[in-house]
Amino acid sequence: MTGTVPQLDTVDSVERAAATPGQPQPYRELGLKDDEYARIRDILGRRPTDAELAMYSVMWSEHCSYKSSKVHLRYFGETTTDEMRAKMLAGIGENAGVVEIGDGWAVTFKVESHNHPSYVEPYQGAATGVGGIVRDIMAMGARPIAVADPLRFGPADAPDTARVLPGVVAGVGGYGNCLGLPNVGGEVVFDASYAGNPLVNALCVGSMRVEDLHLAFASGTGNKIILFGARTGLDGIGGVSVLASETFAGDDGGGRKKLPSVQVGDPFTEKVLIECCLELFHAGLVVGIQDLGGAGLSCATSELASAGDGGMAVDLDAVPLRAEGMTAAEILSSESQERMCAVVRPEDVAAFMAVCAKWDTLATVIGEVTEGDRLRITHRGETVVDVPPRTVAHDGPVYERPVERSATQDALLADGPERLPRPAAPTELRAEILRMAASPNLCSRAWVTEQYDRYVRGNTASAQPADTGVVRVDEETGRGIAVSTDCNARFAALDPYTGAQLALAEAYRNVAVSGAVPAAVTNCLNFGSPEDPHVMWQFSQAVRGLADGCAQLGIPVTGGNVSFYNQTGDRAILPTPVIGVLGVLDDVARRVRSGFTGDGDAVVLLGETRDELAGSEWAHVVHGHLGGRPPVVDLAAEQRLAALLAAAATDGVLTGSHDLSDGGLAQALVEAVLVGGHGAEIDLPDELDPFVALFSESAGRVLVTVADGDALLARAAEAGVPARRIGTTGGSGLRIGTLAPLGADELREAWEGTLPGLFGA
Template sequence: MTESLVIDTTAHASETPDTPQPYRELGLADDEYARIREILGRRPTDAELAMYSVMWSEHCSYKSSKKHLRYFGETTTEEMKAKMLAGIGENAGVVDIGDGWAVTFKAESHNHPSYVEPYQGAATGVGGIVRDILAMGARPLAVADSLRFGPADAPDTRRVLPGIVAGVAGYGNCLGLPNVGGEVVFDASYAGNPLVNALCVGAMRAEDLHLAFASGTGNKIILFGARTGLDGIGGVSVLASDTFSGEESGSGRKKLPSVQVGDPFTEKVLIECCLELFAKKLVVGIQDLGGAGLSCATSELAAAGDGGMFIDLDRIPLRAEGMTAAEILSSESQERMCAVVEPSKVDEFMAICRKWDVLATEIGEVTDGDHLVITWRGETVVDVPPRTVALQGPVYDRPIERPSFQDALQADTPDNLPRPTTTEELRETLLRVISSPNQAAKDWVTEQYDRYVRGNTVLAQPADSGLIRIDENTGRGVAVSTDCNSRFVYLDPYTGAQLALAEAYRNVATTGATPLAVTDCLNFGAPTDPGVMWQFERAVHGLADGCAQLGIPVTGGNVSFFNQTGDTAILPTPLVGVLGVIDDVRRRIPTGIGAEAGETLLLLGETHDEFGGSAWAQVMHGHLGGLPPKVDLERERLLAEILVAGSRDGMISAAHDLSDGGLAQALVETALAGQCGARIFLDEDADAFVQLFSESAGRVLVAVPRTEELRFTEMCTARGLPWRKTGVVDPESNSLEIQGVADFSLDELRAAWEGTLPGIFG
């Protein structure tokens, strides 16, 4: 926006009803603009138009997804609600984990900004999710990230991936937060539209929970942190609500607002400042400034409070000259927080901010009215009911239609694809699968992250879940895992979402932690496509029904639409994050084998001939079709209970879940993680190929000390969990011997598994 010669005040707007306004350019539809005029009884001012446009964007208002997201509430039982201290609608979900501790966690997307400016897009994605956790009153403890790119060897992947990884690493490392988990996935559908989903987990004492609301007439509104600038105006709120056209994914870009610029060192002192303010009980309500900036913070605080709010934009510390009111309200400059403070505590609040060298300014107060009133240069430029901005945006009932290609896609099963039958073919298949970009080691990425800073990391990548100690006295800790096989979701969105839930749930249990709660990051194409909305609705129902069956609540999350280039949508990617708790991290279960010679390897669960969407079909045949593996959530629950019991009673020395790549992939990863050899026995009465490469769900490979084998297997049998002895650990050996198939040296496997990404990205 450019500064008007005349300030567009509310009075001026009433006097000039026919003044043309660029509402379409700001992403508002004709009927949405008409609704704003109806609410206000006049045309909006420039500042009000900017505020409504960002707050009614897809990213901020959830206008296409809200109808379907209600299903989470409909399926959440009272027992599930009892676990939550804060849930959907807050900055982040909070769960009670016992002994007075509460944990908050959430995942969010920063997809389109990361395509436009990879480093800053990814960095500010991390910064934003960390502030969401901070705003709940918690100390951020760790981050994780789930990244999706186009083909690994594609030119655009080579452009965006290094910058995105460096952005995630640079911001998290500077904050001193360990990066403990995540994924890196390559698929052609993400070309031109990478996914950057960031997760943060934090901990607090339960009584220290803070919420975002502005209550108490006369209480002061204080903006603190960085100055407000021109960076990120309309950034995530506009970028995440628009799709890239073919032109924009090529050499030219049509409408790409500037991406936010992050400063992790400013955020680091902001974190410490906030935590001291919380400890001194100086804050009534608090909100971070992320997407939609001050427009979001002020309208949401006021909408959740018991009165109105007054804000004076002339008091806002700026770092650019000549900014208009609309620009100040829309700026998404990073590292800013907005707090509601009692007048008697303002001086102490300001003193703590000065101690941490954090700029803090009183910009307004809570009023006894019911409007959000904002002035600029002495004139009223915003006078709106805040609930109409933050809570009562448009809600669309988008057309839903099962895609016409879905039947043919599911009918195109991999059953007729040629399978390896000889030992040489099986050997070659294993090496090709484990060295493919999706199955290969991600060390090239994760070694750029500091996984152990602060000294409380117990498990980190490539472990099944990240595990962080939160209480040094008791050893209590939390595990977190993020998962989604988007190929499964594409084949069957309902089952695919449940498989994502099942894998994240299983990964947490594999470390010995009890799964407790879920967050999600739902990445889909354009909601204007009825086929995309069908995928979305089915995935939401699958995830909600799955959580209800497992008895763990969805505490919050994020929806990211318009993830497509032109008419080509990404594979539907409903990322699922699961949080678990372990009473004592010293009982955690590592991934690598090798604690003791002669330990027994047991395969828990059942293996079936299931190859739809499998890594084998993709790597060996470039095939995607059929149905994904079946999911049995009751079996997943039983498996988790046995893993947790095995951890608690010292019966399991190592464990690794089976997912992409099947048993073959799990064997390679657990042997290399432990730098230990093993002898594997396949069932002579079953197909070796199916045993090695099937991706049946609900399976875990465990190493059990010989002294515990009988006790553990009797427990499995008594509780009805199938198991099969599948090998023995041999620390003296430098090979993985799959009897009847092949003998692989660990050096050969390591070269194949670890060499792929460095070979591509240098």
């Protein structure tokens, strides 16, 4: 498969295609299977034109059609209750999910992947990933208000990571900063499985009044189709729709099977496009709207027509180009950035154009809604596309790939961490705390996050290094949202069903730690090749785990993204179902801050600690080990914990809070001291091995500080949440039982020095 599309000196019209049925076509090079090509010919009753072949190839790609995942994703619908559906204004199938948050406000959010493009060209791959997800949010009628970036790379000290990571971080920051959007959260994770295949997932949140919701459909015969934003060029042809639909080649020195053009972004054009769109929405000038992302005009025209009540006629000669001599196939396949497609009533066209002119945004009428059920596209006076739009956009192939649990899975589960040597002496435990704090996956992310503007627009209440990003939506009431993304891929490798639920639980808990009430879920499911039966087993189990978990928690999955073929040769990434949870706060001023924020507070550990170290950061960092059964997930306990935290936050009881996850209690204590700015004296529970108490990664645990420890313990008992007081805040360092004190400067040197040491100050 390549990123090029067919080029002929003669326009390959529908009439010519009908007259030359035996003309060879490069469908295999465009990623279509023999049976898929045969099906296209059956649909059309002839061979496709070059333009039609290009449309079907990009729209039937794995990235756009979800052809390997549809049969499993249906489980979300089967497990979503009417009560959960009632919480959504828009859900799966739309550009982004939308939920109502009160006082007439709605919030839309979604996370998507731009993985392979970001390996080929890190800066532009990451930048256009941000731009694409922002336009998805714009297409719902919302103003984008924040972004987040869950990122995963190969080993932190690998030469290729030194190439990819700085470019990705610069791309995320460069595009988001220019848009004026605060980056309020995300992750940076290192693992050997991502070498050669980093994960660059991008999340965006937008806000709107409930009545401003817009959907993607072309309705009303005679309504005009207007393309507005940037010109269409040769950059991005094939782009993510092709690049994300096949693995990279094996380790042959860096060669890859295909190198389609990575899209090139212009954030300043997108910033103007945001303001233009919002004014068009508020003026009531838009009937339907769709962003141009993966598959470009092929996607926008076919999806708008397929979701509407008629057909569509489009003239490619009207499309503003920035390259001469582009073929119809190239125009339709280009993934040039910063473009939108709107359906507009004829009587509103002049006003629409006037708004675009005000914002210096290029806008052109390229077609109209027609009667019937055909999408017809002309170029240079010839009809080059004449298709039923649904066959392009929604009725692509559906594969029931073989699903088989690998025989190696039992051996993986049996190889638990119990055999690994554990530190026991106080000096050993103390050294382990510092070693863990300095490890790449636990150290400070300031080197990354300080390249992002986290507080632009003035509505960010919390951002990294806080557990959760908190953003004010309504400046009058203080109503706002909290958002977190999480995934421990090692847990998912051990047990993908449980691993997906642990990722859900952690994101749910992080939102609750801020005092917010969890309300909705999005996801980005990153896996290896769907042609591998074990990968499909991992995927199917993760989907079922997430769907069952959301049903138990009573919060809906509003949408998401599937990213397959994340592997190099036959080496797949760890299964990585990134889960995003959105929560609601009545007033962001009552959010709970991270860490130890004052002296003399009681330190209380909520939740139960067990000897659970399989898949833990300790096993990974110290021993390079992966095996055993992941921690137990108890979603009912997570609900009780979240309810307790929300009630305590509303009452102003909590002075600080911090989730326990990677690195366990030891890491939470280090971060609480350094982020909050105050020390603590901690006593470990007598009944627990000190090592287990410090490094276990049992789920459902939160570290909180309160002025009145006894009152919180009583509240926890009433709520059915295990709780115990383990210390008191004060001073500047960390004192843990019989361990020698850990000074703040010593902790800071360990925690803050790693990433600057690896990637430069």
